[in-house]
Amino acid sequence: MDNLFSSGFIFGHMNYWLFVVLMMTGLYIVVSRGNLLKKVVGLNLFQAAVFMLYISMGKVAGGTAPILTGNPDEVYSNPLPHVLILTAIVVGIATTSLGLALIVRINESYGTIEEDEVLALDQQQERDELAALEEEVLKSK
Amino acid sequence: MSALVNHSLILVVLIPLLAAPLCMLFGNRAVAFWISFFASLFALILSLHLLLMVIDGDVLSYHLGGWAPPLGIEYRVDAANALVLLIVSAISTVVLPYARVSIKDEIAEHHHTLFFACYMLCFTGLLGVAITGDAFNVFVFLEISSLSTYVLVALGANKDKRALSAAYDYLILGTIGATFFVIGLGLIYMSTGTLNMVDLSQRLAPLEDNKTVRTAFAFIVIGMGLKIAIYPLHRWLPGAYTYAPSAISAFLAATATKVAIYVVLRFMFSVFSAKFGFELDTVRLIFFPFAIIAMFAASLIAVYQVNLKRLLAYSSIAQIGYMLLGVALFSSAGLTATMAHLFNHAITKGAMFMAVGAIIMRIGSPLLPKMAGLGRQMPWTSAAIVLGGLSLIGVPGTAGFVSKWLLLTAAFQQGYWFIALLIVASSLLAVIYVWKCVETLYLTPSTSNVAVAEAPLSLLVPTYVLVIATIWFGLDASTITVASQTAAESLIGGGYGGEATVMGVEGRK
Known part of the structure; x- marks a missing residue:
């Protein structure tokens, strides 16, 4: 040593x-x-x-x-x-x-280059997609 | 003709490499397609020819520029990399005609020639990584394929901006992986003074206790682990596969990770010796647990996915677990299973991603609930997804069954009945996510009243080429098993470093 x-x-x-x-x-x-x-x-x-x-x-x-x-x-x-x-x-x-x-x-x-904001926007888009999907299902019923 | 055969080892890389700038020079979308298609077909024929030449356990060597190794760069082919070459070129040849149609919707018109040029570069890189016998060459080709892959993934941004952040994540993690790999190469160069793989294996043999060599091994395995997407290093994979254009998802899922697994195998068995104690420790302490975690965790995550492409991406991570498990068994039988699964998973996942791409083209969304009731409107495409799904589960009569069977036999051979049990248990998780697709496609009533037409033949034909291959290789298991066995023997038995037939020019020292 x-x-x-x-x-x-x-x-x-x-x-x-x-x-x-x-x-x-x-x-x-x-x-x-x-x-x-x-x-x-x-x-x-x-x-x-x-x-x-x-x-x-x-x-x-x-x-x-x-x-x-x-x-x-x-x-x-x-x-x-x-x-x-x-x-x-x-x-x-x-x-x-x-x-x-x-x-x-x-x-x-x-519109941003901060990773957490980009991630938040990605997740927001995902949530919006799912919400739109649910609405569609409800409408068809 | 004999010149073509003599130089086939270099031509298989060179022709796609030349095709890329040609696509750009002509600048015409149709011409670019035909150039890349013929380049790809040419590479397919050559790699099939190479595989047939080495299937008996022979090794071929080509000295670039006639400069003899270890000073000159050498391309060296045994059954293991001939099989990988075949996987890459076959998938590329099938995906290209599909891409010609599928990118019309996904990528802006003026980017189409760029798309084909990038695709050819990516293809060149993957072939180069597989064929080369020079360790640093692996890094160069790896970066050629990775850089073009980042571009190809980012091209998905025309439809979904999330492709950009996915491509960025992939770029960061992929570069860290490649840099780790190059640090590892530097360290083995420091301790041996050579980069030729065969020469390396001879000089590394007495250096088991050398700390530099051990560190190099760690860097190489972790670096390639990032490219393979071994379970905890898989963060880039779901995003990249989900948001890339459909054709690229199919191509990447079927080839990119397979080539990275091949590199790890080559380094573990042909460069470093399988006799090294630290290698066994790595396999036991790292590959074993993470392969099993991948099989369960990734399948479990796949079950909860709403996006069908993301579901398939997570299923890929789980399937990579099976391939690693074969490596972790550290036996000839285990490696046979890994090599067979490389091939079988490539055709299965390729077919499934292409079928999903056809659905996305018709309904404009990869979300499962939107696909409700499509089984009736798109019977052929839906059937392709179901058949691919059966192969993912490992139902007898499909290619997936063959490799899972080989893996189970390999586990039993070493008395690991517990591992065999886990393989079967994790397949049950695959049943759940495949059933989820079947339920949506066939049993859920459609939510929209808009009629959806069946996918055009130009998409169905390439998809069905792979679907039929999945079933063909499920029924006729011997072809691929023999090739995998020879490959495994060459890897674990050190056949790669043995006598080789020198092709082309030789003599310059």
Whole structure:
């Protein structure tokens, strides 16, 4: 247990600690905020944290950018996780833009982007439908 | 011709992928339909061909660009994913002609080409997830299919604005799921340095006690659990299925969750080893209880639904419980039941959602009380719902019976008679909600005096293709059982990682 609190464990893994903090902050915002826009911001933060995880993973101590220089002893970072995360960044952008587009449409149809108000309007519509249904049944009798 | 066969593993994904931009370029609704229909039919023929090639337990491998794995990306097909490919492409081919007619009422005219383009992208994504042998590729294809699914669900907003909030919920939860999955992939890449599934399984084998590997497994299972809609993670499902356009409800209910279940199976058995103790714990402590809760709770909620589409959505969650139960039994027989149920539930639910869509097109509402007495006015459509319902319950002679029988046998084989009892008991709940539909359709007098015409043939024919398939595979159980058995053997016996026939180009290192 002693190495758990050593400075190496804390500072040596700084990237990963930040990843965890950022990821949990993002996830917390998604869960706790009622504003649909803020949820998307939280989701973005959550995804950005994962980008950090992948980028840290590819880092080789003392390594440079992975470009062929002709020097066989050149130490360079692992480019693969970086390439992988480029894909994930594109996916993140697509998700964000789609989420924002949906929010615009929700605002147009519901007139609000607060989750509880949207939910209340949904439930209201459901109640209205059922009331109309009952009326119809009564009328036919 | 031989080139077509040699490259069939990549073509099955490539043709639908190319069809999507083509739909957009032509910009004509009829042309877009035919392009997507032929792309889908082509994928169906290829996946049928692939299934026939691997049904004896062979494994096919395709090296993208001729670059040999593990460095290059590999597509790898065994009986398990060939069966999933067949499910996805068959359902898509049947749903497309239905969609051509059903979206006329539901989606604005100028969005129709977009609809087909998105549909093709979703289709590509689902096929890609199933066929690929590269772990990161799974994530990429998963996001292709998910993003287009969010759009397709949101297209239902033309009729009911609640589709928007449903699509938004799905987007948030789906993205959290996919991000968890990608964290898991990152962690296994960290501990092994590879992403090829076969290579991963070899390098992960000695790492059972590695904490990073265990964490990765947890992230992957929870991430995919959100996509599968395992019971407590199912919040997005009822809304998305209820408010999506009818054709999309049918397509999603029949394919999307099935593909996610396949991914979990692939990771549990082919990437991580079934010998890992933590995997057994996961199955015993998480899958078992939640599968059983899903079977009962979701069926019970379904009983109280007024909206028929929502009722079917909750029934789907319950049926996912049966599939997970097969996994939880952790045996070859259990997996056979799961694979068979993937197929049988896909055709059953597909048929039912399509029949409900036909009713909605005629009466304009998915609410059950409005359907009172429709059995007389829409006899064929109502009969399709009843036949599908019988398969959901598991009445002998329908496809649902075959997979439930396999599941019961698997439970008895391990001496879990109590589980078998629970399976039967939960089927009784299915009897209640199916009876509710039958009662409304046939026994309740109609409340309105407006005459309702039978659904047009263009909707009835695709629906009945699946209804007849439901009965066909109920009477001839051997075909699908053999395929499922081979699939289960390949998963649990590690056949996936064994010798593979290399198709297409090879040689570049």
